[in-house]
Amino acid sequence: MNKVFLDGNSLRIEDVVNVSRNNYRVQLSDNAIDNVIKSREVVERYVNEEKVVYGITTGFGKFSDVVISKDEAKILQKNLIISHSCGVGEPLDEEIVRGVMLLRANALAKGYSGIRIETLNTLIEMINEGVHPVIPEKGSLGSSGDLAPLSHMVLVMLGEGEAFYKGTRMSGKDAMKLANISTIELTSKEGLALINGTQVMTAIGALAVYDAMSLSKMADIIAGLTVEALYGIVTAFDENVHQVRPHKGQMNTAKNLLKVLQDSNMTSEQGEIRVQDAYVLRCLPQIHGASKDAIEYVREKVEIEINSATDNPLIFRHEDKVISGGNFHGQPMALSFDFLGIALAELANVSERRLERLVNPALSDLPAFLVEKGGLNSGFMIVQYSAASLVSENKVLAHPASVDSIPSSANQEDHVSMGTIAARKARTILDNTRKVLAMELLGACQAIDLRGNKGLGKGTSVAYNLVRHEVSKLEDDKIMYKDINKCEALLKTNIINEKVEECIGKLY
Structure with a gap:
């Protein structure tokens, strides 16, 4: 069976095409699994110590100065996804949605995002079993990444939203059930790790440039x-x-x-x-x-x-640092895709x-x-x-x-x-x-x-x-x-x- 292995560093455009159009299956490399687990350990330690770190123990955007307690971490992440699911327009083609999920999984596989390995595996299962979230094509500013469309992807992981499964549009809950994939409950940093990135624009553009x-x-x-x-x-x-x-x-x-x-x-x-x-x-x-x-x-x-790792903040476990930066900003892709169109x-x-x-x-x-x-x-x-x-x-x-x-x-x-x-x-x-x-x-x-x-x-x-x-x-x-x-x-x-x-x- 044809497979693409994800390590966060060696994905090619041809791999994106094979997963998106030819239904290649996806698997994490052993090194990626190790990096993801160790990055998550840093997040959990920061939460337990109640350190003030953007997106882990604070709100988002203008609410970055609002401190969130340890007990509210799960509510914060779920609210993030629900409130950000504001996409409009026709659904993206299923080949693009597969590309989006693949690219998000590969970014998380680098081990700088602090997501749990179980959550990442759920996303990969959805690719492999053909659960394709309904992602509206419009609603992204391209910074802080593709927040709105990626939120629609995550809704299905929670058993919410809608998805296509075997050609039929249905509720996300039913699609996950039919595919025998367990839904998840997000915890600290995970919602932000899943939606704070450039994967929608990049998936569309990767197939276009190919x-x-x-x-x-x-x-x-x-x-x-x-x-x-x-x-x-x-x-x-x-x-x-x-x-x-x-x-x-x-x-x-x-x-x-x-x-x-x-x-x-x-x-x-x-x-x-x-x-x-x-x-x-x-x-x-x-x-x-x-x-x-x-x-x-x-x-x-x-x-x-x-x-690339395109979310924020990023976890640098070897230096024991969590740095809030701007890798989610889509400017390198925005200029590139404008150039491609011309x-x-x-x-x-x-x-x-x-x-x-x-x-x-x-x-x-x-x-x-x-x-x-x-x-x-x-x-x-x-x-x-x-x-x-x-x-x-x-x-x-x-x-x-x-x-x-x-x-x-x-x-x-x-x-x-x-x-x-x-x-x-x-x-x-x-x-x-x-x-x-x-x-x-x-x-x-x-x-x-x-x-x-x-x-x-x-x-x-x-x-x-x-x-x-x-x-x-x-x-x-x-x-x-x-x-x-x-x-x-x-x-x-x-x-x-x-x-x-x-x-x-x-x-x-």
Whole structure:
């Protein structure tokens, strides 16, 4: 049985995907168990000694100066979860919820949070048995972490709230009972340890950046088909050009294009047909490459975050210190996910402009709107409209969430990240961008058929054949959304990347 072991330090984005989407089981490492137990011993000693420590023997936020007695510790933690369960909107997808639980468990496994091992094991059991709390998508400021949405996760651990179990929405109590998982009673520090972190924004963003890496490669393949449909000049992809401006993404995109277009009879060299192409073809390595570099930056930041302790206070047992800090602040993720959204929006932006060159007879020698008997038929006219609509929506969504901040908790929390909004926006932009690229893919294959397929490149021919297995050439007007959806499904399953790489080797 496939498993992911948690030690708090070595989780990868691929592990997040496997647990979230492929239902891998989760298990704590022996070292993590030892660290969690020893960290808890510090908390219990501080409670017994009635030391004044934020979140352990005090209230929260503006109430941090209110001392809580030992006898009230359990009430404090339960009240925290109940009062903070203020999320609104549609439930997060179950794959995201699984990611949230995994990332929270991994952060707790580091041994700096002071949670009981029994409580952590309950969270892991929920992952393994498929109890997925109903977590509303909206309501987080991204500092002090994702308080509201994570509270909805914890409600189910208490036998409260709602959950999905085997596809059915039900009460949290019933879901836990059906899965044969015992509910818990929180004690000192535990409620805060479970909700004071960045795991909702990071789970959303981790899945988005994983998909973005794949989509950026597919964008190169699809652009390659458009290059062929327009007899594009491949000289601009020559490695000499890119070695003198050696941005990694730019260089890799140029390599990808030359690989997928190898042996094509539908490309040209500089001066054969024209001296140079328009920017959306000639500058493909520079445009796609910049987005790839941005996506890589975000990936690096996410892999740091998914192995970080992001709650407050933190227990440093070797120094016998409990330090109140700010690792819950989502700013590193907020900026990253805003950047991710912008990078993805640009992939859609340039894709729509390539589609325009395919459909506009003023920009190529192809039939207007990629259809014979134009006038009687509209062809791809409204496909471009739809793409333009999505690109415009992306431009609105790409406005950074991280530049906003509304103080909370009576100005105790006077700067917040809005990182969860940034992550959700990036995910929506990703979905829109995939749809735009599907439209370009459909249009490029149509254009190639109208030209007469004279022999495509090693990689582009694989993509073309996959499309034509699902969608036939447009002869006369038909309902177009069905064909668009079929192309989008090819992108979503990642089969184009997989089959192309089987043929020509790894793409970047």
